[in-house]
Amino acid sequence: MKKLNSLELFAGVGGLLEGFEETGDYDLLAAVEWLKPQCRTLVNRLEHKYDNPETAKAKVINFDIQRTEELIDGWHDDPEFGSNEGLNSLVDGNTVDVITGGPPCQAYSLAGRIRDKDGMKNDYRNFLFESYIRLVEYYKPKIIVFENVEGILTAAPDGELIVDKIRKAFDEANYEIVDDLRKYALLNMAEFGVPQVRKRVIIVGIRRDDPSINYQDVLHNFYTQTLNAYREPLKTVKDAIGDLPPIYPLKDPTARVSHDNNSNINGHYSRYHNLRDQRIFEILASDILNERHEYDSTEKLKELYYKVTGKKSNIHKYHVLAWDKPSTTIPAHLKKDGLRHIHPDPKQKRSITVREAARIQTFPDDFEFTESMGSSFEMIGNAVPPKFAKKLASAVYSLYESL
Template identity: 70%
Template sequence: MEKRLNNIELFAGAGGLLDGFEQTGKYNLLGAVEWLKPQCRTLVERLENKYNDPKASEKVLNFDIQRTNELINGWDDDTFGTNDGLASLVANEEVDVLSGGPPCQAYSLAGRIRDNNGMKDDYRNFLFEAYVRVVQHYKPKIIVFENVEGILSAIPTGEKITDLIRREFDAANYEIVDDLRKYALLDLSEFGVPQKRKRVIIIGIRRDYKDIDYQEILHEFYINTISTIKEKQRTVRDAIGDLPSIKPLLTPIKHQSHENISNINGHYSRFHNERDQEIFYDLAKNIQEGTNKYSSSADLINLYYQKTGKHTNVHKYHVLDWNEPSTTIPAHLKKDGLRHIHPDPDQKRSITVREAARIQTFSDDFMFKESMGASFEMIGNAVPPYFAKKLGVLVYKLYSKLEHIEKRNSC
């Protein structure tokens, strides 16, 4: 019987990365850590109903990772209740793989543009330090650290955040690839995810032998191994084209502007006033007919001013194209969907939770039962499970390869 690798997931969210690893059947989840309650509830339900894990509610720890000592050894307080911590879950097991990615808002280019101080004062810049502390405690063979492209250029303290991360991992005795932009920056649309989504995937290997070239192993992994999971680009139509349409009501009622009669989980429209519906129709019809009335950012900024009387430096609207991958699905969808307008002019709306989930490659049996805002947030922050499954298989193979190399080296 094939050995399963024991894994811990940090910053688990609703479990996109974790779900992909679970789909492989090659991992044994020891524990998952997440500090937001809606995400924890969603993840527990997924582990219980999809993977029949009877200990799901015990394994998913709702806690603040910055309190690392308590996270490991247990806590008792008013906010997070009482728990025996990771130590109780891990017990005498060896942790083989530790994965997760700190919240990306502090590193994202969009976040830095919106924040007056470029997110330099945001505590999330340094959540990776808590990640490293857990790594130092459990010493997994492989670590998987995921984040946005903006992490490569983030300089909150005068030093590049990636230099800080590299130094911390090096001090913990882990090798990561020498050029993150060259090797670790991946466009997930090249791996079957129907959206343009660039992410930094950092693989770290524990250095157990001085005479093994772990850098060479990492180069091989990024150059040759990852290329084996690339596939044909998928489009918005591939992702959501078969979902039933949601048409606007002739007469909106209170907080409802669209039919919303679908029984599909998460497939209902947020409220859109008549002004926005007119804009959505005009923009989508323009793309459908190829009239190119709004071919530049300046045109869209001007349209926004004409319709609202407000000025903006960044254009607010973007209609998804049936025949192209979607733009990146962000957590910001919880606030508005103006940059993710449905491509069908007659529907006059932004995308639904289920459509966002489809574009993020969550399967239809992955239930989102929290509020619309919380659901958009957890979907936008997730690693697409389809890619995560592929990555999980490759990480498993890398683990096996390392075992073979190190066994041969010790002879």
């Protein structure tokens, strides 16, 4: 069975890459990522699971993808990124069959647009897809996989929809993508066995090599038949984290440690929560557990916040995960606080841990997060769930074989 050579762009911590590697159907030539904590974590994963130390470190390129020519040909003595022989040295004349990845989503996300005073119109990340496409044009893979948030469908920082720019750019590069992205490419990860509601746009493109092929028919079949066959029943928060040991508050908390963090499980330790927040968590989780539902409305949550803090807020800050439902989306914002991802057990009085977030994102338990809690939450929140990625990888392999 032939392995397909792949390049991963905007690799992050490697959620998408993890799924592709798990299939055993792909040979990773290189992964590109500009954030150092993500690179270190990814190298560690490749070393211990899929590769050896020497080649794993070489395959993960820490560089700014916007400097495309240097990325391809190499660079030397850069104050931030050191020296590297570049992608071509790793591709080494081999055919690149598949390019995968997705630019940072903050510029396209609805939350990002709300928080930014300019609605993210001036954010350079709006146009990072251009770097992706330049590398596609250079290496000419048979298939591309481009992943992003739902907000990319409506983002128009300069007045023109980003997806229209992307479609035009791929078309000019001789790649076909599906005609109706919202209808076909907008997928909810919860429908593929991921225990969270997480909508993402998954753009699969095919290089137009054969004029006799109706590529739109091929892509329609890919989404409605090939990928659709991997759907499965909903998984819940309990399915994901119910077997992890509880982490209870300390009777005598210290200045920065509020919970008994002695599980010895990678990433399974609570962030610090003051007594006020612990009390709120207990009230809200008990309200759900005892089926009182006094705090089901936004207004009631605002009232609780005012009652406890003496401050008013235009939005409610709290959300308790339900044992018997999929989680809400795991976001990168978890690096700042966990108030919207409160553990459902009222006795634990805490937000979810890095390991619980990783479980909900379907990272395997042997995937180690060794960076700071903030960096770990950020990289987990920005990742593609590996369980979905594995299904996508298998579907893409079937698509490749059919062409």
